Amino acid sequence: xxxxxxxxxxxxxxxxxxxxxGTDALEKREEAPEKxxxxxSQEGPDHxxxxxxxxxxxxxxxxSRTRSSFxxxxxxxxxxxxxxxxxxxxxxxxxxxQADVGVDTTLQLVDQVRERIKAKGITDPEEVRPILRQTILxxxxxxxxxxxxxxxTPAVIMVxxxxxxxxxxxxxxxxxxxxxxxxxxxxxxxxxxxAAAIEQLEVWANxxxxxxIKHQPGADPAAVAYDTIQAGRARGCDVVIIDxxxxxxxxxxxxxxxxKIGRVVEKELKGRAAExxxxxxxxxxxxxxxxxxxxxxxVDVTGVVLTKLDGTAKGGIxxxxxxxxxxxxxLIGIGEAYDDxxxxxxxxxxxxxxxx
Ligand SMILES: Nc1nc2c(ncn2[C@@H]2O[C@H](COP(=O)(O)OP(=O)(O)OP(=O)(O)O)[C@@H](O)[C@H]2O)c(=O)[nH]1
Ligand SMILES: [Mg+2]
Numbered sequence: 001x002x003x004x005x006x007x008x009x010x011x012x013x014x015x016x017x018x019x020x021x022g023t024d025a026l027e028k029r030e031e032a033p034e035k036x037x038x039x040x041s042q043e044g045p046d047h048x049x050x051x052x053x054x055x056x057x058x059x060x061x062x063x064s065r066t067r068s069s070f071x072x073x074x075x076x077x078x079x080x081x082x083x084x085x086x087x088x089x090x091x092x093x094x095x096x097x098q099a100d101v102g103v104d105t106t107l108q109l110v111d112q113v114r115e116r117i118k119a120k121g122i123t124d125p126e127e128v129r130p131i132l133r134q135t136i137l138x139x140x141x142x143x144x145x146x147x148x149x150x151x152x153t154p155a156v157i158m159v160x161x162x163x164x165x166x167x168x169x170x171x172x173x174x175x176x177x178x179x180x181x182x183x184x185x186x187x188x189x190x191x192x193x194x195a196a197a198i199e200q201l202e203v204w205a206n207x208x209x210x211x212x213i214k215h216q217p218g219a220d221p222a223a224v225a226y227d228t229i230q231a232g233r234a235r236g237c238d239v240v241i242i243d244x245x246x247x248x249x250x251x252x253x254x255x256x257x258x259x260k261i262g263r264v265v266e267k268e269l270k271g272r273a274a275e276x277x278x279x280x281x282x283x284x285x286x287x288x289x290x291x292x293x294x295x296x297x298x299v300d301v302t303g304v305v306l307t308k309l310d311g312t313a314k315g316g317i318x319x320x321x322x323x324x325x326x327x328x329x330x331l332i333g334i335g336e337a338y339d340d341x342x343x344x345x346x347x348x349x350x351x352x353x354x355x356x
Contacts, residue, residue, distance in 0.1 A: 059342065060352040062334025066315030067353050070099035074132065081125040084117060088125060092132070099316030100285045105323040109135055133354045139319055140346035145303060145328035147343070149274050154186070154232035154240045156265060158225075159305075160258055160295050161279035163246030166307035166333055168197070170279050171241050172204040173333075173341035179210055183238035188228030189214040190221035190261060191245040201243050211235065221245065221257060222264040229268050255298040262299040272300065277330065279305045280321070283312045292325050307333030310340070315353070 060067070077091045089110055096106040112135045117128065149155040157174070159167045168191075175185045187205050191197035195217040205212035213228040225242050232240040244261060248254040265273050278301045280288040288306075295301055304327050309315050322329055329344045 055339065055342075056348065056352065058339065059334060059348060062310040062340065063315055063349070063352050065310070065313040066099065069313035070095060070316060071353055073098075074129070078125045078128055084123060084125055084128065088128070089114060092128075096316060096319075098314070100312075100314035100320065101316035102286060102289070102320035102324065105139070105320045108323065109139065109319070112138075129354070133350055136319055137346055137350045139323050140329075140349065143322035143326075143328055144344050144346050145330055147275060147303070147330055149239070154229070154237045155274040156229060156232075156240045156242070156269060157275045157277060158242045158244065158261065158265060158273045158299070159277050159279060160244050160299060160301070161246055161305075162281075162291055163194075165246060165279040165281045165284075165291075166305070167191075167246060167279045168200055168204065168243055169336065170277070170305050170307060170331070170333065170341060171201070171243050172208055173338050174241060175204070175208045175210045175239075176338045177341070178239050179208060184236060185210040185239045185241065186228060186232045186235065186237045187212045188224050188240065188242040190224040190228075190242050192217055192219045192221050192224060193245040193248050197243070197245070211237070222260045225261045226264050226268055229265065251294070255294070258295070258298045273302075275302045275330075276300055277303055277305050278327070279307060282306050282309045282315060282317050282333075285312075285314055285317055286320070288317055289320060289324060292321070292327065296325075296327070301327055303328050303330035305329075305331040305333065305341075306344075310334045318349070 073095045074092065077088065077095060081088045092113070093106050093110050096109060097103060101109065113128065113131050116131050116135065120131075122128070122131070159171055161167050171187060175187060178185045185208075187201055187210060189198045189201045189212060191201070192215060198214050198217060202212055202214060211231070213224060213231050215224050215227070221244065228240055228242060231237075242261070242265070244258060245254060248257060262273075262276070276299050278292055278295050280291055282288070284291070292301070292304065304321055304325065306318055306321065306329055309318070309332055318329060318332070321327075332342050332344050332349070334340045334342065
C-alpha cells in the first residue's frame with residue numbers, strides 16, 4: 001500500500017478522536033484496586049531476577065514488540081533491496097507509518113534519511129540502517145527532558161490524562177522512586193468524580209508507604225489539591241503529587257475542572273507547579289497526539305509520560321510525540337512494576353530497539 005492509502009486510513013482514525021473521553025476498561029479495573037496494586041509491586045523471585053538481568057535488558061524486553069515488528073521489518077526490507085531506490089524509501093515510509101510514527105513525521109524523517117544518504121554517498125541498502133537509527137535518535141534527543149524538581153519544597157507535580165492512560169499507576173511508581181531517594185511524599189486524590197479512584201490511590205499510598213489527602217467522592221477536586229499542598233507544607237514534605245480525573249460527564253467539564261485545579265495550585269504556590277505531567281497510553285496510537293493538544297489547552301503541560309510501551313508493536317508513536325508536540329517526553333512506562341517507569345533516555349531507547 002502506498003502512502004496515500006495510509007493517509008486515507010489515518011483520516012478514518014481521526015474521526016475517533018472526537019469521541020468523548022472514556023473507555024469501559026475503567027469499570028473492569030474498578031473491581032479490585034488491591035489486586036492491581038499487588039500485581040504491580042511484586043517483589044518476588046521474578047522481580048529479583050529482573051533486577052539481575054539488568055535495567056537495559058528489561059527495557060529491551062519492554063520494547064520487544066516494537067523491536068520485533070518495526071525494526072525487524074526495516075531489516076527485512078533493507079536486505080531485500082539490492083540498491084537504494086524510490087521503492088526502498090516508500091517501503092521505509094510504510095514501515096514507519098505502521099509503527100505509528102505518523103505521516104508528517106515519517107515524511108520528514110525519510111527526507112532526512114535521504115539527504116544524509118546522499119551527502120555520504122551511500123549506495124548499499126544495509127548502510128541505511130545506522131542512518132535511520134541516528135535520524136530517529138536526533139528527533140528524540142531534541143524533545144526530551146528530565147523531571148525538574150525545584151530546590152524549594154514541596155515540589156508540586158500535577159498528573160493529567162484521559163482515563164485509563166496510567167496516571168494513578170505512574171503516580172505510585174513516582175512516589176516509590178521519590179521515597180527510595182529518602183524524600184517525603186504526599187499524594188492528593190483529586191479524582192473525586194470516580195469513587196473508586198480515591199480508594200485506588202489510597203491502596204497505592206499504603207502500599208508505597210506515603211501519605212495521602214482525600215475528600216469525599218464528588219468533592220471539589222481543586223479543594224483537594226489545595227489541601228494537599230497545605231498538608232505537604234505543614235508536614236515538611238518534599239514532593240506533592242496530585243492525581244486528577246481522566247473522565248467527567250463531558251470533555252469540556254473535564255478541561256474546566258483541570259483549569260480550575262491548575263489555577264488553585266498556581267495561586268497557592270504563587271507560581272507554577274514544578275511539573276504538569278500529561279500521561280498518554282502508547283497503545284492509543286495517534287489519539288495520543290490529539291489528547292496532548294486538548295490537555296495543553298487547559299493546563300500548562302511541562303512533559304509527557306508515555307505509558308504501556310510494552311503493550312504495543314507501535315512504539316514509533318514516541319517519535320511522533322517528540323516531533324509534533326513540542327513537549328518533552330520525560331518518562332516512559334514499560335510495564336507494571338515500579339522499575340518499569342523510566343526517565344526517558346533517547347540513547348538507551350534507540351539502542352534497546354536497534355542494537356543486538
Ligand atoms: N503494561 C503496562 N501497563 C500499564 C503501564 N502503566 C499503566 N498500566 C496499566 O494501565 C491500567 C490503567 O492505569 P491507571 O493508572 O489506573 O490509569 P489512570 O490514568 O489512573 O485511569 P483513571 O483513573 O481511570 O483516569 C492499569 O491496569 C495499569 O496497571 C505500563 O507502562 N505498562
Ligand atoms: Mg486513576
